[in-house]
Amino acid sequence: MNIFLTLYHYELKKIIKRKLVWISLFICLGCIVMAKAGNLSGNYYVDGEVVDTHYHMFQVDSAYRRALSGRVVAQELLEETMTAYGKIPAAAERYTETEEYQKYARPYNDIFQLIWKWTRRNPFYEGWNADEQNLYDARTDWQEETWTELFLSDTEKAFWREKEEQIDKPFTYFYHEGYSVILKDLDTVGILLLLLTAVCLSGVFPEEHMRRMDQMILSSAKGRTIAYWAKLSAGISVSFICAVLMGLAAVTASLIIYGTEGFQTAVQMYLYLATYSYPISIGEACFIAYGVFLVTAVLMSVLVMVVSELLHNSIATLALFTGFIIVGVMINIPSQYRIVAQIWQSLPMRFLSCRGLFSQRLVVVGRHCFTVWQTVPILYVLCGTAAAVAGVGIYRRYQMSGR
Amino acid sequence: MQLTIERVSKQYKNLIAVDRISVNLEKGVYGLLGANGAGKTTLMRMISGILKPTGGTISYDGIDVSEEAYRAILGYLPQDFGYYPEFSATEFLLYLAALKGIPKAQAKRKAKELLELVSLQDVGHKKVKTFSGGMKQRLGIAQALLNEPKLLVLDEPTAGLDPKERVRFRELIESLGRDSIVLLSTHIVSDIEHIADEILMMKDGQLIYQGKWNGVKGDLEQFYLEQNV
Numbered sequence: 279m280n281i282f283l284t285l286y287h288y289e290l291k292k293i294i295k296r297k298l299v300w301i302s303l304f305i306c307l308g309c310i311v312m313a314k315a316g317n318l319s320g321n322y323y324v325d326g327e328v329v330d331t332h333y334h335m336f337q338v339d340s341a342y343r344r345a346l347s348g349r350v351v352a353q354e355l356l357e358e359t360m361t362a363y364g365k366i367p368a369a370a371e372r373y374t375e376t377e378e379y380q381k382y383a384r385p386y387n388d389i390f391q392l393i394w395k396w397t398r399r400n401p402f403y404e405g406w407n408a409d410e411q412n413l414y415d416a417r418t419d420w421q422e423e424t425w426t427e428l429f430l431s432d433t434e435k436a437f438w439r440e441k442e443e444q445i446d447k448p449f450t451y452f453y454h455e456g457y458s459v460i461l462k463d464l465d466t467v468g469i470l471l472l473l474l475t476a477v478c479l480s481g482v483f484p485e486e487h488m489r490r491m492d493q494m495i496l497s498s499a500k501g502r503t504i505a506y507w508a509k510l511s512a513g514i515s516v517s518f519i520c521a522v523l524m525g526l527a528a529v530t531a532s533l534i535i536y537g538t539e540g541f542q543t544a545v546q547m548y549l550y551l552a553t554y555s556y557p558i559s560i561g562e563a564c565f566i567a568y569g570v571f572l573v574t575a576v577l578m579s580v581l582v583m584v585v586s587e588l589l590h591n592s593i594a595t596l597a598l599f600t601g602f603i604i605v606g607v608m609i610n611i612p613s614q615y616r617i618v619a620q621i622w623q624s625l626p627m628r629f630l631s632c633r634g635l636f637s638q639r640l641v642v643v644g645r646h647c648f649t650v651w652q653t654v655p656i657l658y659v660l661c662g663t664a665a666a667v668a669g670v671g672i673y674r675r676y677q678m679s680g681r
Numbered sequence: 682m683q684l685t686i687e688r689v690s691k692q693y694k695n696l697i698a699v700d701r702i703s704v705n706l707e708k709g710v711y712g713l714l715g716a717n718g719a720g721k722t723t724l725m726r727m728i729s730g731i732l733k734p735t736g737g738t739i740s741y742d743g744i745d746v747s748e749e750a751y752r753a754i755l756g757y758l759p760q761d762f763g764y765y766p767e768f769s770a771t772e773f774l775l776y777l778a779a780l781k782g783i784p785k786a787q788a789k790r791k792a793k794e795l796l797e798l799v800s801l802q803d804v805g806h807k808k809v810k811t812f813s814g815g816m817k818q819r820l821g822i823a824q825a826l827l828n829e830p831k832l833l834v835l836d837e838p839t840a841g842l843d844p845k846e847r848v849r850f851r852e853l854i855e856s857l858g859r860d861s862i863v864l865l866s867t868h869i870v871s872d873i874e875h876i877a878d879e880i881l882m883m884k885d886g887q888l889i890y891q892g893k894w895n896g897v898k899g900d901l902e903q904f905y906l907e908q909n910v
Binding site: 280281284285288291292295488489490491492493494495496497498499500501502503505677678679 | 693730731732755757759761768775779780784785824828
């Protein structure tokens with residue numbers, strides 16, 4: 279154990295002494311913070327003229343949202359919303375630019391957006407009579423249609439109906455902007471993590487060959503056994519620590535800029551997850567997201583290091599993983615190809631997103647259904663372990679020919 | 682204490698780098714001579730367990746070359762080796778000591794002792810990237826001795842050493858040969874003619890001479906040149 283720890287210490291030192299690691303990490307952290315703050319910079323233009331600053335608009339909207347916080351999305355609030363929007367002249371071409379919108383309707387904008395999303399029609403242009411039952415029924419219809427589009431089986435539909443019954447309704451609106459931003463930017467932070475891992479760890483094994491240290495390592499007593507695990511552990515640690523730092527940067531920046539309130543908000547109040555039926559809060563969803571984020575960091579680090587040892591080339595490894603990430607993001611497999619589509623959706627670059635993590639496709643084992651955020655991380659751990667064990671064979675079989 | 686090399690061959694497609702070499706080595710210094718491309722490095726890599734022979738076996742006192750126990754008694758200085766630019770000489774030795782399975786306290790003591798032996802004690806804290814070629818070579822020799830090897834394989838160890846260092850190195854090898862098997866490859870005859878107990882000469886992958894060399898047999902350098910014309 280002492281030998282392992284000593285080797286681990288030196289392997290860690292080799293990685294963190296590389297400038298590339300620090301430069302890449304700071305760029306990623308900078309990108310994350312800038313992306314969060316970037317939405318609030320600059321001006322808002324209408325017909326080429328500055329109307330307001332984004333920051334001021336955010337301040338105004340936040341104050342209105344906070345005023346709505348704690349109110350139940352029920353008949354009373356829906357009527358207030360529609361009454362307020364009813365004051366906007368019907369002939370208005372762009373109703374958000376009217377005085378009436380600014381004065382009466384804007385404070386209810388979040389509720390209006392919710393009605394629009396759930397009923398899937400713009401209540402201002404297409405008309406809608408405030409009706410709580412109608413609104414919740416519209417959401418149920420939307421859920422059923424979504425399940426059909428996703429080709430869910432009857433077992434899966436039954437699972438979601440059962441979960442839906444466990445949700446407290448009517449929903450209560452809370453200001454939850456900070457958590458919404460965390461979930462919304464999850465895919466960007468996820469891609470950055472995957473790229474950072476590929477950049478930082480693709481050289482861990484090939485550099486020993488490049489530096490011609492491999493001969494001394496592989497001819498030493500522990501060079502073919504403990505050294506491999508020490509290297510792998512050091513790489514995993516670096517990736518894990520980078521993920522923790524990136525996660526902290528994303529969460530801290532979001533909560534500092536947009537506010538910490540709303541942890542307990544039902545995740546269904548986040549518009550992108552309106553049809554999701556699992557009874558969790560938006561704060562819990564963020565915890566799940568970052569738990570999966572950390573597991574993904576471990577999987578990715580193992581894959582990058584094992585492939586780099588297979589290729590004996592850091593640049594080829596980096597190119598391979600960059601291509602893999604791009605292809606994974608760009609190519610979509612339609613839901614009708616059930617298993618292939620689900621496997622594709624479980625790839626790290628797709629899974630680390632709100633849509634991937636909280637997909638309504640389930641993993642059915644016997645009579646039991648599990649959500650993808652419950653099963654895919656376990657699959658990641660298994661894949662990582664299998665890759666690490668396969669890597670031992672690749673590492674031990676290396677032959678010092680040539681040169 | 683016996684290193685047994687039995688009908689060892691290495692073939693790369695159409696090229697036979699080492700051709701059915703059989704030799705038993707016991708305590709002492711062995712000088713492996715041969716021109717560039719004769720197969721010295723390939724043979725040494727196979728003896729060091731980092732290159733698998735196409736045929737034949739290598740063992741030390743019955744322990745196969747592929748076993749950890751074999752590597753535990755081995756000290757190897759490759760012909761061309763690297764370093765970690767951010768490591769100091771002491772850190773470099775401590776890292777390699779851990780690779781050889783030496784406990785930390787013992788490794789520290791041994792590293793200090795070896796840095797003195799190769800006259801690097803004053804620069805132990807300095808980064809290896811600041812070292813000259815000769816200093817790096819001496820550090821390489823030190824790392825090969827960390828585990829007090831019973832089998833020491835040195836591939837062109839005198840490359841980069843100045844004349845004074847060469848003389849010191851020969852004395853060191855001579856003393857090591859009293860307790861271990863030292864196999865030293867070179868293409869410079871003067872490096873080994875006075876210290877080697879036996880000469881092994883390779884040409885085109887084959888062992889063309891094996892045995893003691895003394896003045897009666899004539900000039901070793903002349904013989905070597907004749908074989909490699």
